[in-house]
Amino acid sequence: MTSVVSDSKRTIRIGSRKSQLALVQTHWVKEELQKSFPDITFEVHTMSTQGDKILDVALAKIGDKGLFTKELELGMINQEIDFAVHSLKDLPTNLPEGLALAAITERENPADALVVHEKYQDKQIDTLPAGAVIGTSSLRRLAQLRHNYPHFNFKDVRGNLNTRMKKLDAGEYDAIILAVAGLERLGMSDRIHQVIPSEISLHAVGQGALGIECRADDTELISLLKEAIEHPQTRDRCLAERAFLRVLEGGCQVPIGVNTEIAGDTLTLKGIVASVDGQRLVQDTISGAAKDAEQLGSQLAESLRQQGAQEILNEILAEVQRDS
Known part of the structure; x- marks a missing residue:
């Protein structure tokens, strides 16, 4: 196999979803790698996944196994890309044969965030009124919040972060629950109204970290990734x-x-x-x-x-x- 480190002519192709958050995360990885290996060319290739296309059905109804990863994984198997950058919480725990979790980046804050409509700027999650409409697409968040706040109305919310924010600001929801890390990476920290304590909502597996997936036999690339970005x-x-x-x-x-x-x-x-x-x-x-x-x-x-x-x-x- 060609050595990544010794062959400066190799171009390494990075796979990413097309969403704004995915691209921010992927370009961060690219920049970190470029700093460590200035002689290697890194290119970003974007793909749409099934989870990006199906936006009118709750995730729980369609299952979330590989919804945001399958097309990228096929790209690696078919040698179209060399590795993919995932939000680790989206990456299934059982990977396709021939692929491996090569590296995990330093975690941002893994907690959930409460984002509120402007009329509730003076409220925290404990003081929102009975019947408040709370948007979430996560069964994990839904179950824990229902346990603590059975008096809220919960409504599914899909789409990228900007789409969800627009729905909130338009009054479709009184508040929505999002990942702190995603908001911070998109420069939207000012919309974090409250970081929800872990006593109320434990976070998702892998939340806040990026998972780098590549072909399991590309040992040189795996070494490069571990050296440059693994935490x-x-x-x-x-x-x-x-x-x-x-x-x-x-x-x-x-x-x-x-x-x-x-x-x-x-x-x-x-x-x-x-x-x-x-x-x-x-x-x-x-x-x-x-x-x-x-x-x-x-x-x-x-x-x-x-x-x-x-x-x-x-x-x-x-x-x-x-x-x-």
């Missing part, structure tokens, strides 16, 4: 989270939230599985050596299964099968 603490935290999700998800979108911390060499992972109606929550925490991140994630998943999470998962799977 070891974020990697360990996200590998624990992804292992937790991998054991639990069972092939459909599931309300699963996580929170991870690393202190010294110790990783602490908190996980939650919730029923969609928010009536039942099963949660627990595990700590151990960061080098055993994936094992810790799997152990926590099995612990939650035994505490009642499996019943919730079975009900969700049965509901998905009825709807399909």
